[in-house]
Amino acid sequence: MTTRQRISDEFTLIARHFAPLATEPGAFNLTDDAAVLTPPPGHQVVITSDCLVADVHFRAADDPADIAAKVLRVNLSDLAAMGATPSAYTLAAAFPPDIQEDWIAKFAAGLADDQARFAITLVGGDTVSTPGPLTLTVTAFGLVADGQAVRRSTANTGDTVYVSGTLGDAALGLRYLAGKIDGLDAESGTVLASRYLRPIPRLDLGIKAAAIVTAAIDISDGLIADLGHVCKASAVDATVEIEAVPLSPAALTALDLDPDIATIPLTGGDDYELLLCAEPGAAAAIAGLAEETGVPLTAIGTLRAGSGRVDAIDRAGKLLSFEKGGFRHF
Amino acid sequence: MTTRQRISDEFTLIARHFAPLATEPGAFNLTDDAAVLTPPPGHQVVITSDCLVADVHFRAADDPADIAAKVLRVNLSDLAAMGATPSAYTLAAAFPPDIQEDWIAKFAAGLADDQARFAITLVGGDTVSTPGPLTLTVTAFGLVADGQAVRRSTANTGDTVYVSGTLGDAALGLRYLAGKIDGLDAESGTVLASRYLRPIPRLDLGIKAAAIVTAAIDISDGLIADLGHVCKASAVDATVEIEAVPLSPAALTALDLDPDIATIPLTGGDDYELLLCAEPGAAAAIAGLAEETGVPLTAIGTLRAGSGRVDAIDRAGKLLSFEKGGFRHF
Numbered sequence: 001m002t003t004r005q006r007i008s009d010e011f012t013l014i015a016r017h018f019a020p021l022a023t024e025p026g027a028f029n030l031t032d033d034a035a036v037l038t039p040p041p042g043h044q045v046v047i048t049s050d051c052l053v054a055d056v057h058f059r060a061a062d063d064p065a066d067i068a069a070k071v072l073r074v075n076l077s078d079l080a081a082m083g084a085t086p087s088a089y090t091l092a093a094a095f096p097p098d099i100q101e102d103w104i105a106k107f108a109a110g111l112a113d114d115q116a117r118f119a120i121t122l123v124g125g126d127t128v129s130t131p132g133p134l135t136l137t138v139t140a141f142g143l144v145a146d147g148q149a150v151r152r153s154t155a156n157t158g159d160t161v162y163v164s165g166t167l168g169d170a171a172l173g174l175r176y177l178a179g180k181i182d183g184l185d186a187e188s189g190t191v192l193a194s195r196y197l198r199p200i201p202r203l204d205l206g207i208k209a210a211a212i213v214t215a216a217i218d219i220s221d222g223l224i225a226d227l228g229h230v231c232k233a234s235a236v237d238a239t240v241e242i243e244a245v246p247l248s249p250a251a252l253t254a255l256d257l258d259p260d261i262a263t264i265p266l267t268g269g270d271d272y273e274l275l276l277c278a279e280p281g282a283a284a285a286i287a288g289l290a291e292e293t294g295v296p297l298t299a300i301g302t303l304r305a306g307s308g309r310v311d312a313i314d315r316a317g318k319l320l321s322f323e324k325g326g327f328r329h330f
Numbered sequence: 331m332t333t334r335q336r337i338s339d340e341f342t343l344i345a346r347h348f349a350p351l352a353t354e355p356g357a358f359n360l361t362d363d364a365a366v367l368t369p370p371p372g373h374q375v376v377i378t379s380d381c382l383v384a385d386v387h388f389r390a391a392d393d394p395a396d397i398a399a400k401v402l403r404v405n406l407s408d409l410a411a412m413g414a415t416p417s418a419y420t421l422a423a424a425f426p427p428d429i430q431e432d433w434i435a436k437f438a439a440g441l442a443d444d445q446a447r448f449a450i451t452l453v454g455g456d457t458v459s460t461p462g463p464l465t466l467t468v469t470a471f472g473l474v475a476d477g478q479a480v481r482r483s484t485a486n487t488g489d490t491v492y493v494s495g496t497l498g499d500a501a502l503g504l505r506y507l508a509g510k511i512d513g514l515d516a517e518s519g520t521v522l523a524s525r526y527l528r529p530i531p532r533l534d535l536g537i538k539a540a541a542i543v544t545a546a547i548d549i550s551d552g553l554i555a556d557l558g559h560v561c562k563a564s565a566v567d568a569t570v571e572i573e574a575v576p577l578s579p580a581a582l583t584a585l586d587l588d589p590d591i592a593t594i595p596l597t598g599g600d601d602y603e604l605l606l607c608a609e610p611g612a613a614a615a616i617a618g619l620a621e622e623t624g625v626p627l628t629a630i631g632t633l634r635a636g637s638g639r640v641d642a643i644d645r646a647g648k649l650l651s652f653e654k655g656g657f658r659h660f
Binding site for chain 1: 356458
């Protein structure tokens, strides 16, 4: 039972909950007009920004610490795809009128946990009120050695396409949380839900992959859609063998219960795994990378001359089609 | 008469309206996971972020180009206060369901105009849908030579306090637009309204002031509140002579009509003028700075030993008190 609290004013909220997160000297304890970052010589700054809206990109009723983790990690996943080492972030939070200060305290504690986990620090941002839903924008900053950022547009014909971890878990987890997978055991459901609630940015993998791969992207919109982005940017076509797409035991259990959701691992999105492209000769290096990082890497297809098309084929070589390439934000 | 358009999907919107704004090579035409910025050697990156919500921070019915100018310029004003040269920005836009693509096109055209005016370029961001009001977050990046950023916390006892331009115009303009200044002539009203709709970031002034002033802040929350921020951060008290606060002819006309709004220039906010602190010996340099930049600088008070208090005195030396230090976002 929580008592409705009167929310503190903006400056008190920042001083109480967010300033303790600003441990970088250039953040000036969030008391100045702006922060000052000092990139080390020979490095570039990698910048990414994601905006998450309650009940669009996360569930408003989720644990505030999970929401904090999610808004940070979806950005860290972009840095991972670029091969960048996370450094700092800004947070712009628009709070609805019914927000409680308790909620903000738990949200800030979630940020603090992830700051320690990923060696990043808050350097600035904004705190405003909105008559609409909670809206969180994180802009994250990473560092790469000059010219070493990994791109989407540099994949080549003949490359093998790899994905990290397993796909579909998060989208199935969201479905489970919505009560839409009849008969799924609680253990599998919990595993899948946690992949939705707390994506794991593949930072170590992304940074170490930079020297091996030709191109990378993180899978947020869905495998087919994100591979499509790589193909368009690199002016190649792709063939994906859907039987090769790695699935977790929990996902296999869920998919067995409902044949209608079989394509979720291909189109569901929210995976925040990495899709990596590498020359066939790099196969041993890719295997070594998986071993070194402890993150499974699975070859799921190949690239060929083309102009952005993605073909998914089944075991018999039959071409599948999708009504929708993946999750689109509009 | 506009016909209701079907909005394009996220990727089409970005390609059509926002990618043309991404002229920096490291923005990769907004087709990658993140942007890569390359600060010149010997420079630091200054980062600021502001979140603006429709009908909280701007009027939803305003010209989209004005809204574009406002969300950029409130950030550029922060860079000006730090003495930083603007370089790039990210935009996270949460669009409500009834947004029309026409609106987005006009908004993007407004951004393009200001990009040319202020020599900045879009490098990334996010485009999402929201069931709530239009919510715009800009994170802006500027450059300063190593160690040259101007702070709030470095003002000294004995410093003179200056403000640029005139104060109160924007807050009076908002009041005029709301039909709340009875009898104000249209010409004065238009002048005041334009100060609200299109603030002018004092970039040239801020950059050139860096070598002269001890501290600076931009006036967004209101003179008394923002001077209070300087005083708290610098551990000094301030005395402001309210008769010295510079007012435009339009503001004087408005204030003559209604004695109840006399304190608006002190507390109204949204001015986006600079407050500068400088040693008494710098008076000639400050006068030269005003002449060089064409921006009037007016001495309005002094700093003394203390711990963050701001006293406003009238011509007779009588201390005034304020119910509210200025506009607060909560």
